[in-house]
Amino acid sequence: MPENKGFEKGKGTKRKIEDAAMELFAEYGYKGTSVRKIAAKVGIRESALYNHFKNKEAIFIAITERAFNTPFSQDMSAESIQASAKKGKAFLQKYVTEFKLMSFDRNSEKLFRFLMIELMQNPLLREGFEKRFRDINVKFLSSVFFAMMQEGLIRSDDPMVMADAFMGQLFYIRLNISLLKADSRSTAPYSTAFEKALDFFWRGIALER
């Protein structure tokens, strides 16, 4: 009874299928990826694949879950926001570093491309993205910026606009890195881009100068 083992081999296969599918989706998109190719990449037949997933869409869903379950771990409590704000630039630094790590991590990179491709085509993915990533991050960030203003650390301005400007910079850098990586080109020009962007941003809002 293979399905009752503590570490069954089936789990390994299921995981392998997800990994293979993610790579292919990131490369060719959902429609451009055939079940045959996924199976071939795993090293099994298509029919065997249907023992692990009901159909192609089920594989897609499994991967979207992965994409959303690796966001920034956000503690949205008032205390956490206050504590973050008090750190000033150091908080943003930490945020940027997390973002940077994700940008250069090979697996997250695949997820990013997958997300960008499908975001433009899949309404469900857009909904999940907005609720489980964008809303949370922008709300958290703008709350922190607002708190920083009250602390007198940064100049007074619209916190939402500030948060969007901050995210926009990071996102744009990440996109450019992604495009370079897609062609297996060097990302050296961007090795310090995140830090530079943060420094520039902070100089634009900091009060102690």
Next chain:
Amino acid sequence: MPENKGFEKGKGTKRKIEDAAMELFAEYGYKGTSVRKIAAKVGIRESALYNHFKNKEAIFIAITERAFNTPFSQDMSAESIQASAKKGKAFLQKYVTEFKLMSFDRNSEKLFRFLMIELMQNPLLREGFEKRFRDINVKFLSSVFFAMMQEGLIRSDDPMVMADAFMGQLFYIRLNISLLKADSRSTAPYSTAFEKALDFFWRGIALER
């Protein structure tokens, strides 16, 4: 002899094919769009379509040309850069306005989604994008920023970082608008987003305060 008329009807059909294809590509991606559907949208048979384009890819190419031939009209001469720089915020305002118009224009909007989808999957498109859009815009923008610094209009900083930060903000807003439009949702929250982003950005770099 229909192909020799000054305003031949064939041109109309060819154009119609491109338009229909662009809408479908923006909605379903290249692979997700069948020649049959394009033909159906135009109101002709697939076979008739092959009188205008060699194959499906030729339609794709025609559309990418469109996407690249509608960038910002850039005069990269030294005089133009100096003149632009002297205008200060007014220059950026004009730039932002152009960007905004494109974001809310229905046709440009389709092109944008098309571009985002295919950029992640098509090496040729990436190359074209980098050479014919990104390089030109970032170079022009950073040159203008550099000139502005020399004019004493803005604080001194890395012009490239500044240009990327500026573009990043605009791009991020545009992306969010695009996602809303994809679901036919109201873009009201973004009606003044570009202006607000510019004001915020300018406050962060302007020297007269």
Next chain:
DNA sequence: GTCTATACGGGGATAGAC
């Protein structure tokens, strides 16, 4: 759980009549 074999629909493309 994996295999072989197969059904079935859709997609790209062409031939030839009008």
Next chain:
DNA sequence: GTCTATCCCCGTATAGAC
């Protein structure tokens, strides 16, 4: 230039043996 008819490949999915 457009049509009908057709070819062949590829993609998803299932049945049934091992």
